[in-house]
Amino acid sequence: MAFRNKFRMTEANERSDAAHGIEGVLLANRDRIIRFLTVRGAGDAAEDLFQDLWMRLTERHSGPVADPLSYVMRAANNLMLDRYRSVRQSQLRDKAWGEASAVQKPGAEAVLISREQLAMTERAIAATGDRPAYIFRRFRFDGVLQRDIAAEMGISISTVEADLRKVYAALAAVRRQFDAG
Amino acid sequence: MPADHVTASEAQAIDWIVRQRAPDFADWDGFADRLAEDPGHAEIYDALASLDLDLDALPPAAPSVSPANDRAENDRGMPRRWWLGGAVAAAIVGVVALPSLDLSDGRDVIQTAAGEHRTITLADGSRIEINGGSTLRLDKDRPRFARLESGEAMFHVVHRTDSPFVVETGGTQIIDLGTAFNVVRADNRTAVAVSEGVVLYSPDRSKLRLVAGQAIDARDGDTQPPRIRLVDTATVGGWRSGLLVYDGAALQTVADDLKRTAGISVQIDPSASRLSFRGTLVVDKASDRTVADLAALSGAKAERRGDGWVVSR
Numbered sequence: 001m002a003f004r005n006k007f008r009m010t011e012a013n014e015r016s017d018a019a020h021g022i023e024g025v026l027l028a029n030r031d032r033i034i035r036f037l038t039v040r041g042a043g044d045a046a047e048d049l050f051q052d053l054w055m056r057l058t059e060r061h062s063g064p065v066a067d068p069l070s071y072v073m074r075a076a077n078n079l080m081l082d083r084y085r086s087v088r089q090s091q092l093r094d095k096a097w098g099e100a101s102a103v104q105k106p107g108a109e110a111v112l113i114s115r116e117q118l119a120m121t122e123r124a125i126a127a128t129g130d131r132p133a134y135i136f137r138r139f140r141f142d143g144v145l146q147r148d149i150a151a152e153m154g155i156s157i158s159t160v161e162a163d164l165r166k167v168y169a170a171l172a173a174v175r176r177q178f179d180a181g
Numbered sequence: 182m183p184a185d186h187v188t189a190s191e192a193q194a195i196d197w198i199v200r201q202r203a204p205d206f207a208d209w210d211g212f213a214d215r216l217a218e219d220p221g222h223a224e225i226y227d228a229l230a231s232l233d234l235d236l237d238a239l240p241p242a243a244p245s246v247s248p249a250n251d252r253a254e255n256d257r258g259m260p261r262r263w264w265l266g267g268a269v270a271a272a273i274v275g276v277v278a279l280p281s282l283d284l285s286d287g288r289d290v291i292q293t294a295a296g297e298h299r300t301i302t303l304a305d306g307s308r309i310e311i312n313g314g315s316t317l318r319l320d321k322d323r324p325r326f327a328r329l330e331s332g333e334a335m336f337h338v339v340h341r342t343d344s345p346f347v348v349e350t351g352g353t354q355i356i357d358l359g360t361a362f363n364v365v366r367a368d369n370r371t372a373v374a375v376s377e378g379v380v381l382y383s384p385d386r387s388k389l390r391l392v393a394g395q396a397i398d399a400r401d402g403d404t405q406p407p408r409i410r411l412v413d414t415a416t417v418g419g420w421r422s423g424l425l426v427y428d429g430a431a432l433q434t435v436a437d438d439l440k441r442t443a444g445i446s447v448q449i450d451p452s453a454s455r456l457s458f459r460g461t462l463v464v465d466k467a468s469d470r471t472v473a474d475l476a477a478l479s480g481a482k483a484e485r486r487g488d489g490w491v492v493s494r
Contacts, residue, residue: 032210035213036209036210036212036213039213039216039217039223040213040216040223041216041220041223041224041227067205067207069207069209070205070206070207070209073209074201074206074209076209077201077209077212080223080227081227081230081231081234084227084228084231085231085234088231111235111237111238112231112235113232113235113238118235118238118239120413120415121232121235121236121239122239123413124424124426124461127426127460127461128460128461129460129461129478139199139202140202140233140236141236141239143202145203146199146203161199164199165192165195165196165199166461166463166474168195168198168199168229168233169191169192169195169424169463170424170461170463171229171232171233172191172194172195172229173422173423173424173463174232174424175228175229175232176422177415177422179228
């Protein structure tokens with residue numbers, strides 16, 4: 001509840017601060033971002049991660065951003081995902097699965113699943129059927145929006161959505177299997 | 182139920198992952214609100230989003246996501262059933278102590294209701310995961326023996342050279358030579374699929390040695406020994422996860438599996454008895470969706486009848 005009140009307060013500032021660029025957005029929405037990081041899994045480390053986010057965004061930022069708040073929130077989300085992946089990677093390394101990784105790249109770019117798991121994932125996607133697998137590929141790899149895929153294929157958006165869910169459900173099942181194995 | 186919890190979290194995570202891929206996604210506060218409801222949500226989301234990221238390593242060309250990579254195993258053209266999945270086991274399977282029924286003759290009988298999954302651990306550390314609608318007998322005097330009267334079970338056997346583990350079903354025996362394997366016994370048929378190690382099927386008659394990645398389907402009274410077919414080891418005993426994958430299975434087989442695995446009753450109308458099914462079924466509480474998918478993908482139609490479903494052409 002306290003969180004809600006806080007971010008309602010900051011919401012009022014959002015528009016005026018957008019003009020000050022990313023720094024301004026980060027400052028004006030500090031509570032909101034920290035709340036996001038906290039529930040996103042950072043817990044007590046949220047304040048520290050806010051600093052990391054600040055460094056990331058102020059170092060890297062180039063050019064204007066259409067919706068700066070969304071941009072910042074997405075960056076915060078990616079920060080948390082990277083963090084999860086680097087923790088996971090060291091766990092996997094400890095388990096000595098490291099050498100089985102499909103592609104070895106440094107840091108957060110590394111692929112965390114083995115070749116075998118990647119192949120299983122691919123099979124699971126294929127097994128959902130030709131249309132879902134195709135739609136998933138257009139969506140996930142070609143970056144085509146759901147409504148555009150629907151238009152392209154002459155089917156409804158809800159069909160596209162259902163197919164995507166189906167593929168992701170298959171991925172979720174495969175993932176559980178990896179965890180269990 | 183932990184199983185429901187996991188599934189709901191996953192569904193939610195999937196929803197966010199899909200929505201967030203739109204460049205104009207802006208509902209980050211809404212996302213935070215949902216995450217705040219349960220600390221487990223963030224973890225599931227991370228796990229799935231992370232796997233999603235790893236998919237960047239998939240080969241770029243479209244054909245790779247076609248069933249092409251199954252071809253090597255399918256080229257014999259025989260109908261083949263795929264089980265995908267492994268174990269959500271920890272989530273859906275309740276671990277029970279050995280129930281002591283029928284003690285009079287020194288035997289234990291374990292019966293599961295349709296949709297009920299059980300895991301039992303034997304004294305030697307071997308584990309038996311029992312699917313729904315199954316009857317398994319153990320014998321106190323024979324600790325390395327189990328009899329699958331009917332239904333389906335996955336055996337994870339601790340190997341002992343001096344004392345092989347014997348699974349009896351129908352009129353045959355399956356002898357483990359160090360192993361994990363799945364057995365289905367229904368309608369006078371026995372199916373065995375091996376995911377690890379080696380088993381000896383029917384030591385007194387066909388004497389088939391099955392290694393990991395091999396399976397057989399035998400019918401009672403067959404004069405020929407069953408043919409060995411290849412299976413993906415990862416798919417053996419897939420009933421334990423919520424995902425059933427088939428490649429050209431008879432609808433009746435799928436219906437039997439749904440009954441056992443999830444307690445979903447599906448009656449196959451004679452008009453649809455010749456149809457076959459190829460695809461994936463996500464088995465969960467929403468039997469409507471599972472059955473609708475089954476019907477849609479096999480070119481049939483499904484209708485509710487009583488507690489169950491009727492699938493017809």
